[in-house]
Amino acid sequence: MEVKSMPGAKREPAAARGPSPLRVPPKGSFLAHCVDALRATASEMRQNVAALPDAEKPAAAWFISLAEPRRPWLWPVWAYCDLLVRPRFAEAIGKAEADRLFSAWPDMARNQAILEMDFRRRRASKEAKQGPSPDYRDLTHLIIGAAYEEFVWKNGDSGTANSRHAAISNRLGLDDLGVIRRWEKGHFAKAATDDELAAYVYFSPQLDRLAEIGRLRSRGLNGNSFAETDA
Structure with missing residues (x-):
């Protein structure tokens, strides 16, 4: 009797894929650049x-x-x-x-x-x-939400979900649009609070400013650029 593989049996183990971009942003990505900027903001506020x-x-x-x-x-x-x-x-x-x-x-x-x-x-x-291993899910949720708000504000509800996910993934320098899909169906749909929704709207205009700061930084520090494309 032929034994059929279970769905997803050939998928690469999670440990081999590395940490989720929602928990640890990919090094050199625009998402990581924004996380660093918000952490610096928090540090300045403390001091x-x-x-x-x-x-x-x-x-x-x-x-x-x-x-x-x-x-x-x-x-x-x-x-x-x-x-x-x-x-x-x-x-x-x-x-x-x-x-x-x-x-x-x-x-x-x-x-x-x-x-x-x-x-x-x-x-x-x-x-x-x-000091536990870094877990930036709260910050990445905020930044992804801001990019989502920015995209919807510029493009409305036009296009398919895949095109929306791909555009936001490209904006943040991610190579897996499934990250945005999981965020939209998970955190955004089930866990986002009114305060978070207001934060998305507040923070979205700052993405372009952070992108320009990052470009200047990458020109001054060779090799520390991030992958950032126009939404």
């Missing part, structure tokens, strides 16, 4: 937090959390407080009461954040403390 207006601190906290999503004990205390402690209080006692409490007793919220960060640090694995 210059005292100079940030209060209105910009929520955005700064969000960027910092995206750059280091798996080790929140490394966030600034104020960012941990704004992103994790305050929302939990708001859910328990209501937003208005939480805002009043945090305004009247700022040291209480800060001490709570410090205790939680210390607890997370002590309970973390040795690998996490030493």
Whole structure:
């Protein structure tokens, strides 16, 4: 009796294919260039937090959390407080009461954040403390979403899904349009939040600016160019 292979049996093992571009952007790609730019932005925000207006601190906290999503004990205390402690209080006692409490007793919220960060640090694995392997999914989702928004804004809903996936893949320097297809059917369709959708719209105009900065950098640093084509 003939034994038929299971569907996908001849596919290359995941380990041989390497990490997903959604987790680790391909070296030299425009996607990797954008991730580096956002990580640098988060680093600058951490170092210059005292100079940030209060209105910009929520955005700064969000960027910092995206750059280091798996080790929140490394966030600034104020960012941990704004992103994790305050929302939990708001859910328990209501937003208005939480805002009043945090305004009247700022040291209480800060001490709570410090205790939680210390607890997370002590309970973390040795690998996490030493620095886990890079996982930039939060940043790549943001950048792919911005490229998606940019494409739709320029082209509307015209063309096939494959043409859309191919155009965005080329824009980001990816050689596998399936990455965009998986992002669209997975994260975008199932997990994107209203805040993320607003971030896509906000960040999409900056792609051309980042591309030009990258071109200047590649001319000044031989061999460090990225694959970036016009959408």
